[in-house]
Amino acid sequence: MHKRALGAVAVTGVAALALSACGGSSPTTPSNTAAGTAKATTTGVPETPTGTAAPVRDANVDLVIWTDADRSAAVQKYADQFAAENGVTVKVQISTDTRQQFKDATKVGKGPDVIVGAHDWLGELVQNSTVAPVNLASDVAAKFLPKAIDATKFNGQSYGVPYAVENIGLMYNKDLVPNPPKTMDELVATGEKLVKEGKAKQVLSQFVSKVGNAYFAYPYLSAFEGGGIFGLNAQGGYDPNKVIVDSAGSVKGGDVLAELGKKKVLSTNVDDTNQDALFDTKAAPFMISGPWSVAKAKEAGINYGIAPLPSLTGGGPMKPFLGVQMFYVSSKAKNAALAQEFVTNYIPRKDVQLALFEVGKRPPALKEAYDQVAATDPDVKAWYEAGVDGAPMPNIPAMNSVWGPFGQATADIIAGKAGAQERLAAAAKEIEANIAKG
Amino acid sequence: MTKPIALAIKWVLIAAAVVGAFVIATKLAEAGNTLAVVLAGMVGLGILAIYATRRGVPLKYLAPGVLLMILFQLWPVVYTANLSFTNYGDGHLYSKEESVTDIVAQSVREVPGAPRYKMSVAVKERASVETADLILLLTDPAGATFVGDTSGLKPLAPEGVTKAPSGKILTAPGYTLLTARQVNARSADLSKIAVPTSDGGGIKPVGLSEAFEGKPTMSYDAATDRITDSSTTPPTVYAPADARWTNVANPSQTLPQGWKEGVGLANYTRIFTDSTLREGFVSIFLWNLFFAIFSVLSTFLLGMLIALLFNDPRLRFKGVYRSLLILPYALPIFVTALVWKGMFNQDYGIINQLTGLNVDWLGTDLGAKTAILLTNLWLGFPYMFIVCTGALQSIPQDVREAATIDGANAFRTLRSIIMPLLLVAVGPLLLASFAFNFNNFGLIFLLTKGGPFNGADTSIGSSDLLITYAYRLAFSGSAPNYGFAAAVSVIIFIIVALMSIPGFRRTKALEEIN
Numbered sequence: 038m039h040k041r042a043l044g045a046v047a048v049t050g051v052a053a054l055a056l057s058a059c060g061g062s063s064p065t066t067p068s069n070t071a072a073g074t075a076k077a078t079t080t081g082v083p084e085t086p087t088g089t090a091a092p093v094r095d096a097n098v099d100l101v102i103w104t105d106a107d108r109s110a111a112v113q114k115y116a117d118q119f120a121a122e123n124g125v126t127v128k129v130q131i132s133t134d135t136r137q138q139f140k141d142a143t144k145v146g147k148g149p150d151v152i153v154g155a156h157d158w159l160g161e162l163v164q165n166s167t168v169a170p171v172n173l174a175s176d177v178a179a180k181f182l183p184k185a186i187d188a189t190k191f192n193g194q195s196y197g198v199p200y201a202v203e204n205i206g207l208m209y210n211k212d213l214v215p216n217p218p219k220t221m222d223e224l225v226a227t228g229e230k231l232v233k234e235g236k237a238k239q240v241l242s243q244f245v246s247k248v249g250n251a252y253f254a255y256p257y258l259s260a261f262e263g264g265g266i267f268g269l270n271a272q273g274g275y276d277p278n279k280v281i282v283d284s285a286g287s288v289k290g291g292d293v294l295a296e297l298g299k300k301k302v303l304s305t306n307v308d309d310t311n312q313d314a315l316f317d318t319k320a321a322p323f324m325i326s327g328p329w330s331v332a333k334a335k336e337a338g339i340n341y342g343i344a345p346l347p348s349l350t351g352g353g354p355m356k357p358f359l360g361v362q363m364f365y366v367s368s369k370a371k372n373a374a375l376a377q378e379f380v381t382n383y384i385p386r387k388d389v390q391l392a393l394f395e396v397g398k399r400p401p402a403l404k405e406a407y408d409q410v411a412a413t414d415p416d417v418k419a420w421y422e423a424g425v426d427g428a429p430m431p432n433i434p435a436m437n438s439v440w441g442p443f444g445q446a447t448a449d450i451i452a453g454k455a456g457a458q459e460r461l462a463a464a465a466k467e468i469e470a471n472i473a474k475g
Numbered sequence: 476m477t478k479p480i481a482l483a484i485k486w487v488l489i490a491a492a493v494v495g496a497f498v499i500a501t502k503l504a505e506a507g508n509t510l511a512v513v514l515a516g517m518v519g520l521g522i523l524a525i526y527a528t529r530r531g532v533p534l535k536y537l538a539p540g541v542l543l544m545i546l547f548q549l550w551p552v553v554y555t556a557n558l559s560f561t562n563y564g565d566g567h568l569y570s571k572e573e574s575v576t577d578i579v580a581q582s583v584r585e586v587p588g589a590p591r592y593k594m595s596v597a598v599k600e601r602a603s604v605e606t607a608d609l610i611l612l613l614t615d616p617a618g619a620t621f622v623g624d625t626s627g628l629k630p631l632a633p634e635g636v637t638k639a640p641s642g643k644i645l646t647a648p649g650y651t652l653l654t655a656r657q658v659n660a661r662s663a664d665l666s667k668i669a670v671p672t673s674d675g676g677g678i679k680p681v682g683l684s685e686a687f688e689g690k691p692t693m694s695y696d697a698a699t700d701r702i703t704d705s706s707t708t709p710p711t712v713y714a715p716a717d718a719r720w721t722n723v724a725n726p727s728q729t730l731p732q733g734w735k736e737g738v739g740l741a742n743y744t745r746i747f748t749d750s751t752l753r754e755g756f757v758s759i760f761l762w763n764l765f766f767a768i769f770s771v772l773s774t775f776l777l778g779m780l781i782a783l784l785f786n787d788p789r790l791r792f793k794g795v796y797r798s799l800l801i802l803p804y805a806l807p808i809f810v811t812a813l814v815w816k817g818m819f820n821q822d823y824g825i826i827n828q829l830t831g832l833n834v835d836w837l838g839t840d841l842g843a844k845t846a847i848l849l850t851n852l853w854l855g856f857p858y859m860f861i862v863c864t865g866a867l868q869s870i871p872q873d874v875r876e877a878a879t880i881d882g883a884n885a886f887r888t889l890r891s892i893i894m895p896l897l898l899v900a901v902g903p904l905l906l907a908s909f910a911f912n913f914n915n916f917g918l919i920f921l922l923t924k925g926g927p928f929n930g931a932d933t934s935i936g937s938s939d940l941l942i943t944y945a946y947r948l949a950f951s952g953s954a955p956n957y958g959f960a961a962a963v964s965v966i967i968f969i970i971v972a973l974m975s976i977p978g979f980r981r982t983k984a985l986e987e988i989n
Contacts, residue, residue: 099659123655123683144568145506164566164731164954166577172681172689174591192731193706194581247837248924278727305838306822310813315823368577373662375655378682434565434731434954441947445926445933452838455931463931474956 091138092130093147099125100375103132103139104153111392112153119379127379136161143167143369150376156188156199156361159432163191169368170194171377177385185402188361188429193272197363198384201399204357205253205327206423207344208334213237213322217344221293221355224323224347225302231322239301242315242324246308249448251440252430253325256346256355257447258282258290259428264352266439267431277435277472282443283458283465286352291450291457293349298451305452316341328399328420343419345426357423358430361402400424438471485526492522518542552968559962562718562738565954571715571734575695578702578720578732582693586676589688590615593642594680596658596665597650604657609664611678612650613686614642623670623678623686643684658683702730742962752948755935762844763940767913770851771905777852778859779897783889786867797864804857812921815850819922840937843923847938851918855908859901866900867893906978910971914942941967 092103100120104112109131116127130149132138136158142148148167162168173195178186185199207224209217213231218224228240244253251266258264264286268279281287297303307315316324317337324330325346334341346355364384366376383389390406398414400421401407411418430436446464449455455463496519503511525534561567569577592613598604611623612631620631620638635648646652658665669677669689676690692706702720704711713720713729718736722728746752781800785793803811818824819836827833836842870893878888919925925936925943934947945967949960 099656125656125659160731161565161954163581164733165568166573166732170581170583172585172679172687174685174687175585194584248926248928304822306820310817311820311823368581371662372659374665374680374683375659375662376682377680378655378684381682381685437954442933445928446931449928449931460931464933467931467933 091134091142092132092149097126098128100127100151100372100379101149102127102129102151102153102379103135103149104129105133105135106131108153108393108396111396114392115383115389116379119383123375123378125375139367140165140167143367146369148367148369150367150370150372151380152365152367154363154365156197156363157430157432157436158365159189159191159196160434160436162365163196164434166368168196169366169370169373169377171197171366171380173198173381173385177381180385180404181402182404182407184359184427184429185361188359188432189363190274191432192274197365198380199361199363199402200384200390200393201362201397202402202421202424203328203360203362203399204420204424204427205256205325205346206357206420207346208316208324208326208330209342209344210316210319210322211340211342213319214342217342218347221297221347221349225297225300228302228322229300237322238320239304239315240321240323241297241302242307242312242321242326243303244307244309244312244326245303245305245448245451247305247448248441249305249444249446249451251444251447252358254294254444254447256357257293257349258287259356260293260349260354261286261289261352263287264290265428266443267433267435275431275433275436277433280465280468280472282439282446282468283462288458288461289352290349291447291461294447294450295453295457298453303451305448328397328416331398331416343416343423345423354426356426356428359424359427360430362397362399363402435472438468438474442467442471489522489526492526493519496522555961555964555968558958559742559965560737560739561735561958562741562956563735563958563961564956566731566733567718567735567954567958569732569734571736574720574732574734575702578730579691579693579695582704582706583679583689583691584706586674586688586690589672589676592621592678592686593644594684594686595644595647596653596661596680596683597647598653600649600651602651604651604653605660609661609668610650611668611670611680611686612644612647612652613670613678614638614644616642618642620644620647625668625670627671628678641684655683738958742959743966745959746962746966749948751932751934755939755944759935759939759941759944762938763913766844766847766851766915766940767909769848770855770912770915771909773848773852774855774908775859775863775901775905777856778861779863781856782860782863782867783893786864797860800860801857803853804861808854808917809921811854812850812918815846815853816922819846837923838927840927840929843927843938847918847922850922851912851915854918855912858908862901862904863897866897869900870896902981906975909978910975913940913971913974914967915940916942916946919943920946941970 100116102112102116109129113129116129119125120127132152135152135154139148139152139154140162144165144167159168171189178195181199182202185202186195189195189197189199207217213236214227218227225240228237231237232240244250255266258266263281263284265281265284267275267277268281270276270279294303312324312326313330313333315321316326316330317334317339319339331341331343346357348354364380366373366380370376385403387403387406387409390401390403391410394401394406394410394417398417400417401410407417407421411421431439442464446455446460450457450460454460496515500512500515500519503515521538525531525538592611592615594614595612597610597612598607599610602608608624613621613623613628615621620633620636622629622631631644631647635646637645639645644652653661665680669679670686671677672688674690676688678686678688680686693702693704695702700715701723702713704713712723714723715721716726718738719733720730784790785796790796816837818826819842821827821833821835821838824836826836834842836846874892874896875888878892883891919938919940920943923936923938925939925947927938928936935944936947939947945960945963949956949963
């Protein structure tokens with residue numbers, strides 16, 4: 038028996054070792070990469086990670102950039118150009134979870150110099166002293182969409198250079214619906230008619246899920262005067278001390294959610310796993326989603342159109358959150374001068390913005406680049422117009438306290454478990470308590 | 476094996492272990508962790524002392540196990556316990572001094588209307604580019620050239636100066652210009668440069684070729700321990716409170732950067748005084764206990780039954796069946812749990828479609844719990860099947876034959892002979908399985924996220940385990956609070972440990988059968 042027990046311990050010990058080997062970062066053969074990069078100024082292909090581990094910073098390179106896999110090729114191209122022009126070496130590494138891996142690696146002094154990420158990480162990154170201010174000349178900043186520039190600011194300080202904006206809109210099946218509806222009532226009427234005729238199974242596909250989705254529910258609140266998540270402070274930024282999810286406007290939005298839930302237009306059974314499939318199999322003629330859904334719809338051969346979100350009766354048009362993709366410079370960058378140079382001088386270039394557009398298909402943040410793309414790509418123009426009224430997603434850390442309680446509240450309202458007024462009031466209380474916890 | 480070969484192998488292994496300890500120590504030294512270097516050195520010496528000499532024979536057997544236990548069991552526990560007495564978490568990662576430096580450095584704003592310069596970085600001619608004081612060669616928008624250093628801005632005579640089309644100075648007599656790589660190598664010095672201007676600001680570089688005039692809006696007074704923000708009227712004063720810089724006039728407003736500090740037992744007091752925790756704890760604990768016990772029993776029974784079935788010598792193609800049955804175990808839970816989630820969907824899931832039911836599996840308390848138990852049964856039985864198969868094959872045939880000769884029927888043999896012998900082998904594994912399922916975070920998080928949530932309270936879900944609950948408790952605030960999470964982990968650790976003690980006593984009793 039003792040032998041057996043010892044064997045079991047040995048097995049679990051080995052398993053623990055194997056696990057830690059997977060979880061830990063396996064170093065890339067340093068001798069090879071060092072020799073390769075020291076000679077050539079271009080590194081060619083982005084370094085792909087092993088598993089989900091954070092990339093290992095290469096100490097022999099003059100500038101290290103972390104990005105996700107999608108953007109890596111475009112970033113690599115201009116990083117190479119930058120390297121050749123300045124006689125330095127640049128390495129682009131793919132990070133599977135840039136937000137967390139950047140925070141963790143920077144904490145122990147092994148982070149990259151530049152990262153590519155979303156603007157709503159900003160508050161958290163500033164809070165942890167991981168990003169440095171990026172001082173863009175005012176004439177350069179004026180070339181960008183003002184909302185994109187606003188999104189890169191926290192407490193009035195600017196922390197990066199934007200390259201794309203994204204937001205949700207209404208996707209509709211042109212074969213079933215020739216013209217997009219302007220109002221939600223019209224949308225529901227059209228959809229219900231199609232269901233009755235047997236041409237569709239349900240009216241709308243929108244990500245709700247059992248725990249709710251604050252990002253997709255927010256536009257219902259913002260359609261009404263005074264509805265939303267956070268009020269604004271004197272400087273025009275979001276104020277974590279002003280939670281307005283239970284304001285009169287927000288409650289009106291909640292009532293719409295309740296009504297649509299009752300009509301089965303919105304359902305907690307639709308979530309990220311089936312949202313696209315419902316639209317792509319023509320089960321639903323309408324879908325509220327973002328640019329990430331386009332590729333799948335194209336692949337499924339859907340004749341889709343993109344339109345702004347409809348307006349709600351008694352309020353105005355639903356206004357989505359704007360997400361801005363941007364380049365950050367690490368506050369602990371080992372190559373701060375090159376990092377600042379790359380971000381302030383390269384990213385605002387039109388050709389760079391166009392190349393980044395090609396990989397992400399999100400409207401570019403540089404006006405000049407957007408105009409050129411919008412002239413030939415109707416999708417981009419449509420996404421941009423769907424987001425014209427939108428406000429940037431809050432980048433304050435307090436937003437972390439909102440997703441859970443607010444999302445669940447909207448799911449409960451849609452499922453008919455609680456009335457909008459009391460449920461949103463309870464959510465507001467919970468959010469405030471979470472923020473107070475700090 | 477002949478003695479010289481054995482000796483050679485022994486010494487190669489000892490040398491490898493010592494070299495390993497040395498490599499680890501070097502890495503730790505690079506990271507500047509003195510205490511850990513000493514410990515790694517002591518481990519290396521210990522290996523030498525234990526295995527290179529003839530003394531301490533029992534230690535030769537004990538040392539590897541003890542070492543691994545310290546490394547993988549004790550160290551994480553100590554580290555977690557240590558963390559639970561701090562406020563470590565987002566916004567509280569660094570020291571107070573670092574927070575002050577960061578706040579002041581990040582508050583530099585461009586002076587409105589000030590010119591933006593084109594910049595080259597240089598040193599005095601014949602001075603070392605690696606160490607000499609850096610000098611900024613600046614061109615203002617009108618094309619006038621300047622020399623800037625820590626003493627201030629002086630005009631640079633245009634004679635002999637060549638400029639790029641952008642206005643950036645390329646050569647200047649008396650100065651050596653640095654290349655991009657040379658500038659970059661001195662990033663740290665460059666970030667400290669601020670050429671003082673007459674209005675109290677400083678000209679600071681941006682990247683390699685631009686400079687702007689900026690002014691910090693925050694200032695720190697060490698004597699009073701206050702940070703003052705001069706960008707507001709009147710200036711806002713921040714004082715340290717609760718490991719954050721807090722606005723004296725309006726305590727709800729704090730600066731984002733806080734610092735790490737010891738908080739004593741505060742995290743533990745919060746656990747025991749938090750009202751939602753007190754109310755939710757009992758129901759979560761009972762469900763957690765039920766979940767773990769039911770998971771272990773159901774997977775064990777199913778796994779054992781199949782193992783008994785497949786252990787029959789008359790069955791053909793056993794290899795094929797066995798490989799197929801191991802599949803659920805071999806697939807990653809991240810995939811299978813999500814597939815099950817899809818199958819349990821009320822409107823589109825295959826389970827409701829096949830059975831003709833309309834059960835809201837993931838949206839009701841009972842449905843969610845049933846879904847979780849079913850999924851865990853499917854995920855867990857292959858493991859039990861493997862261990863039972865192994866254990867059954869080690870039960871000698873003659874014991875069974877003896878039972879048959881004594882007139883025992885199949886059920887009696889199973890109950891009195893096979894089961895006790897089987898339990899000796901798998902008993903400890905059942906305990907391990909219990910501990911694992913007690914903290915089965917992945918399954919709950921992927922399948923229900925702890926939901927459904929009732930009564931307008933998203934802090935307690937009806938399918939929550941203690942661990943998923945603790946996760947939400949610690950991370951539902953504005954910022955992940957690792958210190959608090961560590962305190963909750965310590966409490967869970969104590970609970971699991973206390974519950975395991977009777978279990979281990981019981982396995983000891985089983986051992987006596989052997």
